[in-house]
Amino acid sequence: GAVVSQHPSWVICKSGTSVKIECRSLDFQATTMFWYRQFPKQSLMLMATSNEGSKATYEQGVEKDKFLINHASLTLSTLTVTSAHPEDSSFYICSARRASGGPHEQFFGPGTRLTVL
Amino acid sequence: DAKTTQPTSMDCAEGRAANLPCNHSTISGNEYVYWYRQIHSQGPQYIIHGLKNNETNEMASLIITEDRKSSTLILPHATLRDTAVYYCIVRVTGANSKLTFGKGITLSVRP
Numbered sequence: 001g002a003v004v005s006q007h008p009s010w011v012i013c014k015s016g017t018s019v020k021i022e023c024r025s026l027d028f029q030a031t032t033m034f035w036y037r038q039f040p041k042q043s044l045m046l047m048a049t050s051n052e053g054s055k056a057t058y059e060q061g062v063e064k065d066k067f068l069i070n071h072a073s074l075t076l077s078t079l080t081v082t083s084a085h086p087e088d089s090s091f092y093i094c095s096a097r098r099a100s101g102g103p104h105e106q107f108f109g110p111g112t113r114l115t116v117l
Numbered sequence: 118d119a120k121t122t123q124p125t126s127m128d129c130a131e132g133r134a135a136n137l138p139c140n141h142s143t144i145s146g147n148e149y150v151y152w153y154r155q156i157h158s159q160g161p162q163y164i165i166h167g168l169k170n171n172e173t174n175e176m177a178s179l180i181i182t183e184d185r186k187s188s189t190l191i192l193p194h195a196t197l198r199d200t201a202v203y204y205c206i207v208r209v210t211g212a213n214s215k216l217t218f219g220k221g222i223t224l225s226v227r228p
Contacts (some may be wrong), residue, residue, distance in 0.1 A: 004160075034215070043204075044161065044218040093160050095216070106216060108153075108160035 002028045004096050006109035013084055014117055020080045021112045023094030029074035030096035034106075035067070038091040050077055074099060084116045121205045121219055128225040135192040137222055139205030142186040148209050150181060151216065152190045154201040161204065161218075164190065195226045 003026040013019050023033060032051050036044040048064075050056035050071035058064045068080040077096075081088055092112045098105040122140045129135040141150065152164040165172055165179045167188070172179045178191040192199055204221040208214050 006160075036218075043220050044155075046215055046217060049215065091158070095160075107163065110160045111158070113158075 002026075002096075002098060002105070002107045004094065004107045004109040006092075006094055006112050008112060009110065010113040010115075012115045012117065015085050016083055018080055018082045019084055019114060020078055021092055021094075021114075023077045023079070023096065023109055025075045025096040025098075025107070028096075029099040030077075031074065031099040032097040033071055033077040034095040034097075035069060035077075035079050036093045036095065038093060038111075044093060047079075081114065084114070086116045089114055089116045121207060123203075123205055123219065123222040125220070126223040126225065128227055129195050131197055131226055131228050132194055135195040135199065135224055135226070137190040137192075137203050137205075137224065138187065139190070140187045141205070141207045144185050144207050145209070148207045150179065150185075150188050151206045151208060152177070152179065152203060153206065153216070153218075154199075154203045155221070156198075156201045164203075192224075195224075197226050197228065200224060200226045 005024045007022045034049050035047045037047050038044045046059050047062045048056045048058045048069050050069050052071050052074050056069035066082055071077040094109045095106055149166050149168050151166040153161040155161045165174055165177050167179045167181055181188045202221040202223050204218050206216055
C-alpha cells in the first residue's frame with residue numbers, strides 16, 4: 001500500500017517558538033493533502049486541505065496565520081505551527097490523496113506529537 | 118457530509134467475529150460508506166469502503182442494508198491487534214471531498 005511519512009514523530013518546544021512538521025508521500029504523488037489535529041481521547045479534527053501549488057483551505061475556527069501550510073510539491077506538504085503555546089500541544093496527522101487514483105485512495109501518516117512547554 | 122452514529126464501545130473474544138454497527142440514516146445517493154481504524158497513537162488505517170453492494174477484502178467485510186441507512190463492519194476472526202477505535206464515515210466522491218471523523222467505536226478484543 002501507499003506510504004505516508006511524517007517528520008518528526010514527536011517534538012517538544014518552548015512556548016513562543018515555531019515548529020515545522022513535514023508530510024511526505026513516499027511512493028506516490030499526492031495532489032491533495034489534509035492536516036488533522038487530535039487531542040487526547042478525542043477524534044481527529046480536520047484543520048485544512050491543501051492542493052499542490054495553491055493556497056490551503058482552512059476549516060472554520062482554524063487560524064491560517066498560526067498554522068501555515070505549504071504544499072510545494074506532489075510529495076511534500078509542511079505544517080508550521082507559529083508561536084506555539086501549550087494549548088497547541090496535540091497529535092498532528094497528515095493525509096495524502098493519490099493523484100492517479102480516485103477519492104477513495106487517501107492514506108494517513110503516523111502522526112506527530114507536539115508538546116509545547 | 119451525512120453524520121454517522123456508532124456505539125461508544127464493544128468487546129469481543131479473540132478468534133470470534135466482531136460485528137461493528139453504524140447508522141447513517143441521512144446518507145445521500147452519491148455518498149460512500151468508509152471504515153477506518155486507529156490503533157492507539159497511530160494514524161488512521163483504511164479498512165474498506167462501499168456504496169450499495171456488500172464488499173469484502175483481506176481485512177474485513179462490509180454489509181450495507183438495502184436502504185443504505187446502516188452498515189456493519191465484520192472482522193471475521195478478531196485478534197488482539199484489532200483492538201482500536203473504528204470510524205464509520207460517509208462521504209461524497211470528488212477531488213476535494215473530505216473525510217470527517219466522528220467519535221468512532223472502541224473495539225476491545227479480549228484473550
